Amino acid sequence: MSELPADWAATTLGEVADFVMGQAPPGAACNFDGVGTPFVKAGEFGAERPAIREWTTKPLKMACSTDVLICVVGATCGKLNLGADCAIGRSVAAIRPNPGLEQHYLYALLKPLVLSLRHGATGSAQGVISKDRLAEIDVPLPPLAEQRRIVAKLDALTARTARARADLDRIPALAARYKQAVLSRAFSGELTADWRAAQPALEPISPRSENDIRPKYRLGGAAPDFAPPYAVPETWRWLRLPQLGDMDRGKSRHRPRDDARLFDGPFPFVQTGEVRAADRYLTSYSKTYSAFGLEQSKLWPIGTVCITIAANIAETAILGIEACFPDSVVGFNADAARCLPDYVEYFIRTAKADLEQFAPATAQKNINLEVLGSIRLPVASLHEQAEIVRRIDRAFAEIDRLTAEAAAARRLLDRLDQAVLAKAFRGELVPQDPADEPASVLLDRIRAERAAAPKAKRGRRPALA
Template sequence: MSELPKGWASAKIGELASKIGSGATPRGGEKAYTASGIPLLRSLNIHFDGVRDAGLAYVNDDQARKLDNATVSGGDVLLNITGASIGRVTVAPDRFEGARVNQHVCIIRVSEGAEAEFVARFLASPNPQRIIRDENYGVTRQALTKGMIEEFSIALPPLHEQQRIVRKLDTLSDRSAASREHLNAVEVLIERYKVSVLRMAFDGSLSADYRGAQSDQRAVEFELSPSELKKLKLTSHRLSAEKTPYQVPETWRWIALPALGELARGKSKHRPRNDKALFGGPYPFIQTGDVSNSGGRIEEYSSTYSEFGLSQSRLWPTGTLCITIAANIAETGILGFEGCFPDSVVGFIADEEKTSELFVEYFIRTVRVDLEAFAPGVAQKNINLGTLSGVFVPTPPVDEQREIVRRIEAAFGKIDRLATEAEKALKLTDRLDEGILAKAFAGELVTQDPNDEPASALLDRIREARANAPKPKRQPRKPRTMKKKPTLASLMDNWPSEGMTFEELRGQASGAYDQVKEELFELMTCDKPAIRQEFDTTQKTMRLKKVAP
């Protein structure tokens, strides 16, 4: 540890804590939980911003009695010691007085004279978090032992300075949280703004001034023969006035989507669909996920068709509008290259004299949620080619369509730049939080008071109080008639080939929970490890397997 500020002292967590320990999961696991009772705090409840109620489990009085050694007091530091959330830390609020913790959460009860909030903030600061997640520390085995926690070094200021630091951090954290809340709200506002722009685009208000400046605008007018209407499965390619969803400008027409260009489903005739012979060639194969993740412009693909794959499909041209009709309903994207897609995607190729793929793509975005309202002749809720064929598009003259697309993209460009700036600011806020914590524990956040009692005197008092504390009386053990469990080392000869979970190991090995963990850690991290961890994908659990000699 680098040179400490005046009045500070270096200490171990074990010196400051009157209790360090974790609990267990009641026998029966999640099936043993009750709808109400005594809260059981698990790692999913422990977050840097506090204890969250989401997913809170409860145990009955009998189960709680068996976990008396893992009883929470208000003001305890709670630290996640296993798994992906290792290192998350907070202080237990008073409302969780009497709760229990399971084996994934460690209670650190700070002795009188030290601030629990200070200890928690210290453990949450960048350097301790880096150490906890270091490949040679907690993350190697995704667990922190009691011994590791006891030996963790902390830079300890005088008590009054601890309190000043905590108050300052609270103030700055509140400001940071408010900033983060406002920045997160920007995303919602951006979506609302885009919806508003699209709504204005397709009711005519976005281009009202453009129309007013045109003296010779002509509506998109064309006729279709009975045979053409039959081929398109339409009774009329224009929507009558009484059926229009809303009023549009005089030069606009409600025109059926199939009458504005080619509308057809993709093809993937061969079965099974996952036949390896279909894939691995030069032809991009677009699927519903590629469309929904495209943001309206498909520039990437995750799979390709071979010549055989192409032979049972169709190669659509660059600029084709893709519309999903399965999984992600009515998601849209315009092909940035030639490609194939299956029948879960509908393709639209615009007749350039009537419309453009860009104009139609923005319209589908506008009505995606309420698509059936724009398809008056379609009764069913499920979207299919028939649904899209029955959609009528509010269609301005082609030159006005181009102007509408230009204005949409200009408006979206501005708002997307704002979103980018908000995202940068959000990341900056995170870095600022880290910087504030680093300054706090370097003694640079609050002024130091030369009248404060040095931390060394505080540590001396804690040590003296601990030395003079009465030793707890040990209750005589009742003679045990059950067969003694073997030690962990003695289990090695008969270790099952499929391995075992930690809970199964605890059921077979003698010793307390922490003792078994320590012994297991030694077997996993010695020069020639005897045990390794392996994730069982079938059971979705970690298994401990013996390393072959």
């Protein structure tokens, strides 16, 4: 323990607190109907105090509202809550501060120790923090009046950082909404209205001829009714994906699909989760196909737009590598004379929440290859597509920069909280008052009272005055 102010004392938790180690009541005596005594296990720990969701008619070990509760068993051992008048299970211990140790001071003191207590927990199957380990925790003990000043100062500072943290935590959701707004403006023509006005002439995109479209995507007779969901610039056209390029489902024909002969070769094999996780361009994969695997699949070229139709619906990415994928992914290869892969990928991001508004009224409401083949895209000229993609890229880069700065600030707040706590327990957060009773006198009184007190029955409900 570092050097403390003159009126402070160095002690251990075992000298200034008692411990009640939890014990589970009989299962038959527990209920969720509010009958009996509130019963708390580690799973009920909340942000600051436990949630009461269970009761028992046979409480064995009791905590008080003036205790500090700590999880002492399992993956969350070391987690803290302020106390409650309740029975506690074996995963919880109640630390009961003696008079002279302020509950909220102790709670703040233990907060930075959660991870070290967890890592130091013993036990083969699951970690356990023992009573002896709790008793040996170092406690820098200020005068009681100073403890209260420290708690008041910490409350004021943490309230400010909590407000800042809440504001920063909203940034990712705001960023996602802003990106969606950029995409909506892009595919209505609003984003490039100024650019379009400065162009002397823009050539509308003409669809591929029916003969160039695979038979199953040809409209045949009259085109299905399609009511555009919004107006677009006069040089734009509402066109289907098959009118702009080739599309098909991925292939993985061999059964069983987990046959070992299919894997561990040189050919990347990507799945729906990897499409979803890609940051626009897909270059990462966890599995590869062998030559045998490739024979029953297809190697798609770089630039293929991947669209998931199972598990994660309408997630998109553009292949940055040659890769195979299963039939839960649709591949689209753009006709370079008609559209850009990035333009198509960005549009599907825009529309995926309500794809059916871009399809004829007769289309099925679930997504499959046929539905994708019927969806209309608002297609700008090739030059405007490139400008739209450039402006989206620029806007997204700025949004990502601001989001990254917010995340960095969020991490700094966590470090600031730790720094404030460290100052508090070095005696540097609030001024010392010479009129305060020195902590050494307080500690001597605590020791004398503990020595003179009769042996308490541990874990029983304290008598009410």
